[in-house]
Amino acid sequence: MTGITIVSKLKDRKVKDRVEANTAFDKKVYYECFDEAIERNRPRIDEVRARLEAAGVKYVMSSWIDLHGIPKTKPVPMSDFEDLCLGKGPQFAVHSVSFVPELTPADSDQVMVPDLDAVYICPWDNTIAIIFADLFWEGAPYNVCPRQALKRAIHEAQQKGYVGYAGIEPEFIVMKHDENGEPVKAFDDDPREGLRPRRQAFGYDVEYSMDSMPFLKELIDILEGMGWNLHDVVAEGAYSQFELDFTYTDLLEMADRFVFLRLLLKEIAKSHGMFVTFMPKPTVGDWRSGAHINLSLQHKDAPGENAFKDGDKWSDTARFAVGGLMQHAEALTALTCPIVNSYNGLVPRVGGFEGGTVTWAPTNITYGYNNRSAQFRLPQNRYSLENRAADMTMNIYLALAMTLTASVHGISNKIDPGEPTDRDLYSMTEEEFKEAGIRRLPRNLMLATNALREDELAKHVLGPVMHNSYITYKNDEWERYHQAVTDWEVQEYIRLY
Secondary structure, X not given: OOOOOOOOOOOOOOHHHHHHHHHHOOHHHOOOOHHHHHHHHHHHHHXXXXXXXXXXXXXXXXXXXXXXXXXXXXXXXXXXXXXXXXXXXXXXXXXXOOOOOOOOOOOOOEEEEXXXXXXXXXXXXXXXXXXXXXXXXOOEEOOOOHHHHHHHHHHHHHHOOEEEEEEEEEEEEEEEEOOOOOEEEOOOOOOOOOOOOOOOOOOOOHHHHHHHHHHHXXXXXXXXXXXXXXXXXXXXXXXXXXXXXXXXXXXXXXXXHXXXXXXXXXXXXXXXXXXXXOOOOOOOOOOOOOEEEXXXXXXXXXOXXXXXXXXXXXXXXXXXXXXXXXXXXXXXXXXXXXXXXHHHOOOOOOOXXXXXXXXXXXXXEOEEEOOOOOOEEEOOOOOOEEEOOOOOOOXXXXXXXXXXXXXXXXXXXXXXXOOOOOOOHHHOOHHHHHHHOOEEOOOOHHHHHHHHHHOHHHHHHHOHHHHHHHHHHHHHHHHHHOOOOOHHHHHHHOOOO
């Protein structure tokens, strides 16, 4: 790593510069055809290639995003860089691997066009660069390209006068395999059986943070070198669980960062003989791993001014944005908490919970000032709307597209979210929820998917084809889950009945 400057993007712009550049684009940037995307790349090819070669890059992984938010690629040598940028690189039968059955083996392949504003040199191997790409099909944006869906949502928000920014709070658990090949937590010196602390010792703990530093030091150094402005790393409530806190940026860049971060964490862990899991709830007694989304908006014509701030208080714009998010909360949750296991974490209490008596996870659709038991929190230290019902398994492009669109929908239609709920939701009764008109978050993936199916705004954000593909896969996931017999079921029923 010595002597190599690791940057998150070759084009070094501050947030304000990026906003001004985005707002200068006309409509066709977000609805551009294949030829227009190529012409956008053409004048920058030599500049980007020179920078990559100077950094020692030999291989490029231009990566598109599948329905689940996972990057896919075919590596190419730097000698093919120009062809890659001109849309003459590898083609993909996306519909053969990405759970999008609307096309057949007789249909055309998809073509990716790399985004030269989204170039990442891999800090674990500086000979490789990852460039995030958009998918095109028969000359038009591919209608099951999540990155294109986010770009479309960004453009539509700008048309209504708003530019979105996001910060993500990624949480994850670091694990390893024991002598029997079984997965165990990498940083956990308490016995697996017998005496364990009544309340978990890992959260914020100096000793455990010190024990984790060989892994954390490398992570911190890399993120600092990339210019992400890392604020801190938190030893979270579960053993071997960590959270990162780094600065916010515009929505497209944050989505790309999120995907790159998941790759980065996995690669660093491998180099230490460990692995990282983003599964929200890998064990019963642990805190859930989340990825809270913090959204803020700026007026397109006033870059740098937070639209959610009115003097020293929250603005009406913020209230209406909350109203839009609450109106579409169930459908949004199908995107931000997208797997069966996500809903194991969205519960108020867990028997034998080692971190206390309540989970601090959202269970109800409401908002509150600094209320961590509500889905939407208005924090005391920043003017951004925090959605606490989100985890690391989400397709971040679709999640941010829906978050932005629902917020702007709320603002445009002046949707009143009602009074805030500034009390402990875990202590409220069902009768009190009913009296206050507070809805329950979906209790499982099926309920969330059903809400997504009926939500007209979600159909618009995803587009009809991707909306159908997503729901079809999630229904299949739910059905396959119910074909499995779990250990809990065996222990609960096999002798009882």
